[in-house]
Amino acid sequence: MNDERDSITRRTALKGAAAAAVATGVLAANPWASQATAAPRKRSRRDVAIFGGGMAGLSAAHELVERGFAVTVYEPSRLGGKAFSHDVPGTAKGGRKALPGEHGFRFFPGCYQHVPDTMERIPVAGGGNVRSRHLVNVETAVIAFDDAGYAPTTAPTSAIGMLEHAGPIVDLDNLRNALTTGLSFVRDISPLELAYFVNRELIFATSCDERRYGQWEKMSWREFVKADSKSPAYRRYLAGALTRALVAAKSETASARTIGSIGLALATSATGLVPQYGAGPINGGVDRILNAPTNHAWIDPWVAYLKRRGVTFAMNQGVAAFEYAGGQITGARLTSGAAVDADWYVAAMPIDRLGPLLSPALLAADPSLRGIGKLNDDWMVGIQFYLSRRSVLPPGHIAALGTPWALTGLFQAKPWGVDFAKKYGDGRTRDCLSIDISDWDEPGILYGKPAKRCTKKEIAKEVWAQMSRAMNAGGKKILRDDEIVAWSLDPGISWTPKITNATPLMVNTAGSYEHRPHAHTKIPNFFIGGDHVRTNIDLATMEGANEAGRRVANSIIAASDSPAKDAAVHPLWELPFLEPLKAEDRKRYRSGQRHVLDV
Known part of the structure; x- marks a missing residue:
């Protein structure tokens, strides 16, 4: 377990x-x-100070205020954290809204449970809730390859997707691309290697939890799938590109347990055999997005709801230090110099901001917190290209496999169901291609430099060149240079004077699980929220941060001896028929034997 x-x-x-x-x-x-x-000692007081208004902080505030706690959220910049979206300054004309910018496009896979549940409890103007009004299925995907001989192919992700978008899918050009790519894939990756990769996936699926934590956690995904002994295409696509596209992790450093767990969850939800996921190959729901900018569709209604319930938001206020005496937190000092006095204190901030706040006194009180300094973070942020032509592709995510900067994307006009020219900008923009940049350390194709060494304009040109090379490989020009009206890079990236990222995310490296904190600490009134907290989803995601916020709330409920019901915390469900196989593997692991398929 x-x-x-x-x-x-x-x-x-x-x-x-x-x-x-x-x-x-x-x-x-x-x-x-x-x-x-x-x-902790039992207390009846209920004042909670949450430092950080990102996904974890808002989730904790939501659960606590609904259970009668008095909550104040202190946020130094903007609410929503890495889930925020923004209006591109100076782009609203003629009564239209500003062009929508994002930290990165949103992906809500079918295995997410906590985030959709929270959305369902946020009412929106005009009736309904965020989930019912704004969370929509996208039933196709575009798979592109950054390699000669491959062509981008549109594929359905459900039977509904096939019915709704049969035209583009059975289009002669798309069928030709699928055949071209399929033949190239078989040429470059042998059936024996494909079978081997599937076997490694089966090994993980039938491994007991003891083996997952005791063996697979300690090795990288690349090591687990034995990539170094396989063909270049196996290493590039099966071991590397798929991992980058699905979970924005590097196969050579990411924990095999983490990648295996999320990969298994994605595959399990896609089968439709687990009712808790509510997704499947017939009715869809394997891939979901918001149908509007994230703040408009989700964060703004959420904050408005929390305010109505009584949450206080102290904006432009960050924590500078936690004061500790007598075995507990006695107060906090803000960057403004003001003091905060509460009963319960929650540090809901990224590891790069949390680490410097862990004073010697706090580390002495809970030595396990020293592990936070051993965790690693990485960059994954987005750029939007505003285009004068609406995409002809059916709505769905784009995985540009093998691109140096590990690009994924989404054309937004169709899935949003919006006329961009009427609603946004100055009337020239008819679509927006939102792209996530997941690798900032690999040299690009134009300047031979990693993104971290590029200027803002160089990043934009490089991303467009890489995505164009992958998307235009089938002979049809899906992306055209002369159709770019404008572009916007995540404002969290700045050059002052060297490039910095205000919103890095934790990455799960091999062996890092032991260093990750629990939501509770050994300091009885101090709690930690964020996607670096130990959770079931176990990945730096909105889902993980939301689950961590719930765990914070449950820990405070317990510590305060509140009679309130715990917030729901969901496991990652696995197919029941695997249980006997995992039970047999548990016996083998405890007796020191390898997995039966690990030959």
């Missing part, structure tokens, strides 16, 4: 210091044992 699935309630674990000591001992000996919290 996963260490984040509570087999005993935290409130039970809090019934006395002796019980907590036993639970802590279990955790030390068995990292996948049930989570428990060291027993």
